[in-house]
Amino acid sequence: MPTMTKPGADRQPETDGRDRFGRLVRAEWTKLRTVPRWLMALAAVIGLALLVVLIESDQAGNEVEEGEPLEEPEFRDELHFVHQPLSGDGSITARVVSQEDSHEWAKAGVIVKERLEVGAPYAALLVTPDHGVRMQWGFEHDVAGSGGGAAPWWLRLTRSGDVVTGYESADATNWQQVGEVDLDGLPSTVEVGLFVASPDVVTIARQYGSNSVNEAATRGEAVFDNVSVEADGGSPSPGNGEWNDYDTSVEPDLGGSTESDGVFTLMGAGDIARNVRPFGDDLVELSLSGARVGMLAVAALGALFITAEFRRGMIRTTFAASPRRGRVLAAKAIVLGGATFSVGLIASVVSFLGWQANLRRTSRTPGLPELSLANPTVLRAVVGTAVLVALVAVLSLAIATIVRHTAVAIPLVILPLLVPSILSGGLPLPVANWLTRLTPAAGFAVQQTVTRYDTAIAPLVGLGVLAAYAAVALGVATMLLRRRDA
Amino acid sequence: MVAAMDATIEVQGVRKRYGPTVAVDDLSFTVRGGQVTGFVGPNGAGKSTTLRVILGLDAPDEGTALVGGRPYRSLRTPLLHVGALLDATAVHPGRRARDHLLWMAQSNGLPGGRVEEVLELVGLASAARRRAGGLSLGMLQRLGIAGAVLGDAPMLLFDEPVNGLDPDGIRWIRGFLRTLADEGRAVLVSSHLMSELEDTADHLVVIGRGRLIADTSVRDLLAAASKDQIQVRTPGRSEAMTLLANAGATVTAGDRETLTISGLPAERVVALLGEHGLPVMEVTQHRASLEEAYMELTRDALDYEAVALEEA
Numbered sequence: 027m028p029t030m031t032k033p034g035a036d037r038q039p040e041t042d043g044r045d046r047f048g049r050l051v052r053a054e055w056t057k058l059r060t061v062p063r064w065l066m067a068l069a070a071v072i073g074l075a076l077l078v079v080l081i082e083s084d085q086a087g088n089e090v091e092e093g094e095p096l097e098e099p100e101f102r103d104e105l106h107f108v109h110q111p112l113s114g115d116g117s118i119t120a121r122v123v124s125q126e127d128s129h130e131w132a133k134a135g136v137i138v139k140e141r142l143e144v145g146a147p148y149a150a151l152l153v154t155p156d157h158g159v160r161m162q163w164g165f166e167h168d169v170a171g172s173g174g175g176a177a178p179w180w181l182r183l184t185r186s187g188d189v190v191t192g193y194e195s196a197d198a199t200n201w202q203q204v205g206e207v208d209l210d211g212l213p214s215t216v217e218v219g220l221f222v223a224s225p226d227v228v229t230i231a232r233q234y235g236s237n238s239v240n241e242a243a244t245r246g247e248a249v250f251d252n253v254s255v256e257a258d259g260g261s262p263s264p265g266n267g268e269w270n271d272y273d274t275s276v277e278p279d280l281g282g283s284t285e286s287d288g289v290f291t292l293m294g295a296g297d298i299a300r301n302v303r304p305f306g307d308d309l310v311e312l313s314l315s316g317a318r319v320g321m322l323a324v325a326a327l328g329a330l331f332i333t334a335e336f337r338r339g340m341i342r343t344t345f346a347a348s349p350r351r352g353r354v355l356a357a358k359a360i361v362l363g364g365a366t367f368s369v370g371l372i373a374s375v376v377s378f379l380g381w382q383a384n385l386r387r388t389s390r391t392p393g394l395p396e397l398s399l400a401n402p403t404v405l406r407a408v409v410g411t412a413v414l415v416a417l418v419a420v421l422s423l424a425i426a427t428i429v430r431h432t433a434v435a436i437p438l439v440i441l442p443l444l445v446p447s448i449l450s451g452g453l454p455l456p457v458a459n460w461l462t463r464l465t466p467a468a469g470f471a472v473q474q475t476v477t478r479y480d481t482a483i484a485p486l487v488g489l490g491v492l493a494a495y496a497a498v499a500l501g502v503a504t505m506l507l508r509r510r511d512a
Numbered sequence: 513m514v515a516a517m518d519a520t521i522e523v524q525g526v527r528k529r530y531g532p533t534v535a536v537d538d539l540s541f542t543v544r545g546g547q548v549t550g551f552v553g554p555n556g557a558g559k560s561t562t563l564r565v566i567l568g569l570d571a572p573d574e575g576t577a578l579v580g581g582r583p584y585r586s587l588r589t590p591l592l593h594v595g596a597l598l599d600a601t602a603v604h605p606g607r608r609a610r611d612h613l614l615w616m617a618q619s620n621g622l623p624g625g626r627v628e629e630v631l632e633l634v635g636l637a638s639a640a641r642r643r644a645g646g647l648s649l650g651m652l653q654r655l656g657i658a659g660a661v662l663g664d665a666p667m668l669l670f671d672e673p674v675n676g677l678d679p680d681g682i683r684w685i686r687g688f689l690r691t692l693a694d695e696g697r698a699v700l701v702s703s704h705l706m707s708e709l710e711d712t713a714d715h716l717v718v719i720g721r722g723r724l725i726a727d728t729s730v731r732d733l734l735a736a737a738s739k740d741q742i743q744v745r746t747p748g749r750s751e752a753m754t755l756l757a758n759a760g761a762t763v764t765a766g767d768r769e770t771l772t773i774s775g776l777p778a779e780r781v782v783a784l785l786g787e788h789g790l791p792v793m794e795v796t797q798h799r800a801s802l803e804e805a806y807m808e809l810t811r812d813a814l815d816y817e818a819v820a821l822e823e824a
Contacts, residue, residue, distance in 0.1 A: 046588060046621070053619035060611035061604055339602035343659065346567045346596055347619045349585040511570040 050348055050357035058331065058361055067327040068369045071415065074323065075316030075373035079380045082315060101165035103144045104296020106281040107137065107272040109219030116257040117184040118218040121198070122153050122177040123289070126247040130156035132224040133298065134248030136181050138190050139217045140209070142272050149207050150221065150298065151181045151192035161192040161205035166300045169205035177248065188212045198252070218255055219269070222246045222294040226276065243295045245280045250290040310397065310404050310475040313381030314374055314411045317473070321418050322440065324366050328422030329435040331362055336430045342512050351507045355427060359500060362423055363416040370415030374408045375399070403475045410472030410489055417469060417492050418443065424499035428506055442466045455480060463488075466495045518580055519545035519666035519698040521566060521594075525575035528561055528722075535561040537722040538575070543700045543715075545666065548693045550713035550730075551702040552806065558722035559702040560598070563669050567596055579667055591620040591663030597670045600656035605645025609636060609655050612644060616659055630658040635684070649676030657685070667698045674708045686712045706806035718809055726809050730802065737805035741774045741798035744781060748790040759784055772798055 058064055112118070118136050125134045135152025149163040159171025159179065171194050180195040188211065192204040224246025255267070273294065275281030280295035332355075335341040348354050382397060397404055418439065426435035446467040450458030459482035462468055471488025474481060483491070521543035528536040536558040543549045553559055564570040566577045568584035576583070579594050587593050603612050613627040631637045634654040639647060647655065653676055660668055670689070674682055689712055693699045703709055709716070716733060718726040726733065746752050746769060753763050753771060761776040773781055778795055785792050800808075 049619055049621050053615040056611060056615040056618055057604075057607075060608060060615070061606040063606055334604055338604065339599045340604060342564070342567070342569050342598055343602055343616065344619075345569055346584075346594075346598075347591055347616050349568050349587065349590060511564070 047353055047357065050353055051360055053348075054354075054357045054361040055365075058365060061334075064327055064330065067323045067330075068365060070323040071320035071366070071369045072373040072376065074319040075377045076380065078316030078319055079313065079377045079384065082312065082381075101145060102297050102299055102301045103146075103165070104274050104276045104294070105133075105137075105221045105223040105298055106275055106283060106292050106294030107139070107142075107217075107219055107221045108269050108283050108285075108290060108292060109139070109142070109217040109272055110255060110267065110269055111215050112138075112185065112218045112255060112257060113215045114257060114259070115184075115186045116218075116255065117182055118253075118255050119180070119182040120220055120250045120253040121180050123249040123251055125153060125155060125177045125249075126224075126245075127155040128224040128244040128246045129227060130154065131297070132222075132244070132246040133160075134177070134222050134246065134250075134292070135220070136183050137219060137221045138183050138185055138209075140212060142217055144274060147209050147212070148298070149183065149190040149192070149209060151183050151194070151204060152221075153177055153179050153181070159194045159204060161207075162298070163190075163207045163209070165298065167207070171204040172202055180252075183218070185212070185216065185218075217272075220250050220253065220290055220292055222248050222292040223275075223296050223298055224294065225297040225299075243277050243280060245293055245295050247291065247293045250292070251288055253288060253290060308474055308476045308478065309381075309385075310378065310407045311473040313378045314407060314473045316373065316377050317370070317411050317415055318444075318470075320370070320373055321415060321443065324370075324415050324419045325422040325436055325439045325443075326432075327366070328362055328419035329426035329432050329439070331358060331423055331426075333426050333430065333432040333435065337432075345512045352504045355423075355500070355504055355507055359420050359423055363420050366419040367412050367416035370412035371409065373415070374411040378404070378408050406485060407473050407475050410485060413489060414469045414472055414492065417489070417496050418466075421466065421492070421496040421499055424496060424503040427503035428499065439466075443469075450480075458482070463491065466492045468492055519696065520580065521667055521669075521698055521700060522578045522581075523562065523566065523575070524577070526562065526565055526572045526577060527574040528558075528565060528570060528572050535722055536565070536572075536719075539719065539722065539724055540575075541717045541724060541727045543667070543698045543717075545698045546693055546696050547714040548689050548699045548701060548709075548712055549715045549717060550706075550709040551700055551717050551719075552706055552709065553704065553719040553725075554810075555704050557704075557719045559704075559719065560671055561722075562719075563596070563598060563671050563700075563702065566669065567594070567598075589620045589663070591616065591622070591665060593663070593665050594667045594669065595660035595663055595665040596668070597653075597656040597660040597673055599671070600649065600652040600673075600676070603644040603652065603655065606643055608641055608643055609647065609651075610640040612655065613659055613662060616662055620663055622663060626662060630662050633661065634658040634688075650678055650681050653677055653681070653685075657688070661692070666696070668692060668700070670699070670701045672702055672704070674703065674705075682708075707801075707803050710802045718806065720810060733805050733809075734800055734802065737800035737808055738798055740777075741772060741800070742778045742781065743794075743796045743798050744771050744773060744785070744792060745769045745794040746771070746785065746790055746792055751788070752785060752790050755784060755788060755790075756781065769793070 120136050122134050125132065132155055133152040135150055137148055137150040139148040140146040151161050153159055153176055158173050159175035161169045175194055180198045182193040182201065184191050188208050189206060190209055191206045193201040194204050195201045224244045226241045227244055229240045271283055273281035275294045276296035281293060283290060283292045335344055344354060345351055399405055399408060422435060422439040425438050426432065429435050429438065442465045446461045446465050450461060462482035468483050468488035469492030471483045472485045474485050524540050526536055526539045539562060551559055561570065565572045566579065566584065584590060584594065610627055610631065613630065614624060617624060617627050631640050634657050636651060636654050636658060639651055653673060657673060660670065673685055677685060689699055689701060713730055715729050716726060749765065749769055749771060753765065756763050756773055756776065759776060762774045764772045766772055782792055782795060
């Protein structure tokens with residue numbers, strides 16, 4: 027029999043705490059990688075994601091409408107604009123005589139626009155049927171006027187350098203400032219004039235599993251008089267005071283204008299605002315839907331990573347080797363989180379690329395714009411999906427540490443993740459949204475790349491909700507692990 | 513540094529309750545270096561609980577357990593101080609024998625080469641790459657023992673290490689435990705069968721129902737159990753039995769011509785037999801087996817329990 031060294035002889039010096047934590051992480055990684063079934067569970071995350079891509083993208087390819095762009099601009103810039111150029115400082119004044127109540131947010135007013143191009147910077151002063159006078163710019167800024175303002179009403183925008191200021195008046199005598207905006211880099215010649223827009227009316231029918239959405243354009247119409255454009259210092263108008271039409275209405279035949287004796291009637295359809303794209307499919311989110319299936323494998327792995335030790339009493343060997351239990355759980359969470367993040371990232375990148383490729387192959391639509399991983403929004407969804415997968419694994423580890431039984435832990439993790447998305451189709455939208463916000467299912471929000479009418483929570487906030495659940499569960503698990511006998 | 517660490521395990525006034533059941537009740541004993549200490553008691557006596565308390569796995573309700581003068585939970589690389597085999601089957605069946613030892617080694621900063629050394633040491637080198645689920649109980653015991661000696665610790669705990677070993681394995685583990693003790697280590701071996709510790713243990717801690725029954729060296733225990741018993745060989749066995757019994761001795765017949773006598777001193781026995789013309793061919797001091805000594809001890813303990821119950 028080979029003998030051993032004398033006890034106490036030749037021992038390694040003790041090293042500092044950080045180093046010792048590194049040892050724990052190494053030990054837990056060895057545990058994870060040396061059980062073949064666990065490696066298969068990790069591989070399954072990638073396999074299941076691919077399977078979902080193959081099945082789903084075939085169907086999606088047929089659903090994408092011809093010519094529907096995959097990537098839409100962040101704003102809508104739809105209006106009918108009767109304009110003329112203005113050089114240097116000056117102002118435009120007009121009275122809105124009347125406005126059709128085509129939509130509560132229908133817009134009729136005066137506007138200064140940098141140039142005649144969709145998306146060009148602007149400042150607009152307008153009246154609405156239900157929301158009074160507003161000054162708006164940059165597609166998302168909105169300042170309310172004095173209240174009670176409705177046609178007939180006087181509106182004026184003055185331009186001085188880069189600064190555009192809006193004034194309103196009921197009688198053209200007493201003017202009141204509504205707002206002021208610095209449009210950085212405004213060129214010396216801008217387009218000024220009258221405009222009309224009117225947003226779409228949307229009706230939604232919600233049923234389990236499907237939502238039918240009906241979007242209908244509305245036609246805004248307003249009458250203006252007392253229209254005047256004045257350049258400071260009397261410099262001549264480059265357009266000789268001639269009015270021109272510019273139309274980007276959502277349906278072109280809804281836009282138009284007539285003029286007679288200085289009375290203008292404008293018609294337009296659409297909106298000038300941030301594009302909420304409320305009803306389109308989120309193609310990036312769809313391409314990452316395999317995560318919902320892969321998540322099952324990850325939740326099982328997360329639970330087994332600790333329950334396998336509880337079941338066989340191996341947890342005693344673990345705690346005899348490393349009595350600091352909180353650190354053991356932390357090392358487990360890091361190893362599990364790192365491994366599941368890695369496979370999750372491979373799965374989501376491959377899913378996204380595979381989906382794109384398959385869509386291109388199966389869709390008969392020519393010229394689908396390429397969605398790239400380099401697009402920050404896409405990247406957020408793809409990387410976020412990997413984080414989502416890792417958080418589900420860690421949540422499952424923590425829950426399993428608390429309840430100590432695989433069969434109890436897995437449903438406790440999976441049901442809150444899946445039930446909200448199953449139920450929400452049948453619940454009123456506000457209830458469904460709160461259900462999504464308050465449960466770990468909020469984490470799926472990170473896969474969103476467009477804001478839809480039924481968007482419950484912002485992507486990173488949703489991921490934060492899931493992370494908070496995981497963190498709280500880990501905290502409780504650590505406390506119990508320290509307190510309980512092994 | 514651990515070099516000067518003393519290899520002593522001290523259990524002091526430990527009491528542990530699980531719900532209404534008292535598993536260990538005011539238990540105190542010391543395990544010293546250079547000895548194999550047998551930790552004996554029937555199943556359910558509280559042996560495993562005591563070992564878990566020593567290893568900081570279960571928190572005692574009262575009392576303390578110290579290893580080398582420190583609580584186990586304060587050790588930062590415990591495998592270098594205390595090695596333990598609690599349950600040989602507590603291994604993930606999908607993991608290779610070598611990998612099971614590898615994570616243990618890594619957790620305490622031991623080099624991976626140490627794993628191969630201990631596998632060699634316990635005779636498992638050829639099974640290093642086999643998965644634990646495919647190992648026999650005997651091989652799992654060897655794997656568990658390899659885990660216990662991984663850190664070359666001066667204090668070692670083995671819970672029922674003989675379970676599942678074949679006769680060769682039993683002989684091997686006895687020699688192995690002796691070697692470990694001879695190297696100066698404190699070795700605590702629990703067993704529910706006293707016979708397993710015959711010729712191995714130097715010292716015994718006997719417990720029943722969570723309480724200490726005896727804390728004694730094996731030599732003293734055997735001497736006490738053998739005291740005032742003599743063996744006599746005589747051809748006139750039946751006459752001798754009657755004679756000695758009438759004289760107040762307790763007599764049991766052994767094989768053929770031997771009698772085991774207690775209750776009378778040897779000189780008196782020889783004189784009595786001589787007076788009645790019965791030839792005495794051999795008189796020897798009876799040597800009790802460890803099993804007998806243990807039975808005697810536990811009988812007393814059980815009697816005590818019975819009395820206590822009646823009085824209650």
